[in-house]
Amino acid sequence: MGICLGDLWDEFSVSDPRFAELAGCLSGARVLRQDPLECLIQFICSSNNNIKRITQMVDFVSKLGNYVGEVEGVGFYQFPDLDRLAKVSEEELRKAGFGYRAKYIRGTVEVLQSKPGGGVEWLTSLRKLDLESAIEALTSLPGVGPKVAACIALFSLDQHHAVPVDTHVWKIATRYLVPELAGKRLTPKLCTHVADAFVQKYGKYAGWAQTLLFIAELPSQKALLQSLSNGTAKDVKPPKIKEEEES
C-alpha cells in the first residue's frame, strides 16, 4: 500500500537526472501533514514576506496558545484555536509587526467562525475535495491567493500534487522545466501552467518534487549542499553577529 519515501525520490530521479544528485543530499526530506488551521495562518503570514519576519510573526501567534513545555531552553506552545485567535484585534496584530496581513488574519478567522459546522471542520473537510475545489474554497478566504492556497493544500490537506508557484519556483521552473517562458512575468495563468507542467513531469506527488527542488534552492541549503559536495561542511561560516553601536 504505502509508498516509500526512497521509492518516490527514485521515481523522480528517473524522470529528472537533476533529482539524482539532490536526492542524494536531501533523501530524508519530506512533506509535513500540518494542522490545517495552523498551516492556513502561517501561510497568510508568508505572503510577500521574508523568512525571518515570517518566523517572528508565527512565533507571536503560537504564543497565544497554551504553554506546553520547554526543550533545551526553547518554549513550546499549542497553536491557538479559532476562538483564541478571534480574540486578537487587528491593531494588536499590527503592533506585533504583521503589517497589512493583520486584517487578512482577522478576516479569515471571521469567515471561518461563520461556517455552519465550525471553521476547523470546514477546513478539514477540504481534504475530501479534489484539488481544484479545495483551492477554490481556500481562495475565498481573505489573504489567501493561489500560491498560499496551494501551500495549504499540499502541506495540510493531503493534496500531494498541489504545486505552489511563487517567485522561487517560477525561477526554478523557467530554468529547468519551461525554459521557453524565461523572462516572462508571472501571471496567474502562467502559475497554473507551471503547476500543470510539474504534475505532468512528476505525477501525483508533484508537490513533493517541487518541495525538494525548492528547499535545495534556499540559500541556507545551497551553502550546505555546496559544502557537502566539497567535503568542507565543517567550514560553513557561522551567521554574522550584529555589531553593537558605540555611543
Next chain:
DNA sequence: CGACAACCTTCTGA
C-alpha cells in the same frame, strides 16, 4: 484575462 499599483515591515546591497 492581463497589467499595475498599493500594501506593512525588515533587512540587504550598492
Next chain:
DNA sequence: ATCAGAAGGTTGT
C-alpha cells in the same frame, strides 16, 4: 550613512 529594492503575494482598479 543612506536608500532603493526585495522578501516564499494578494487585492483592488
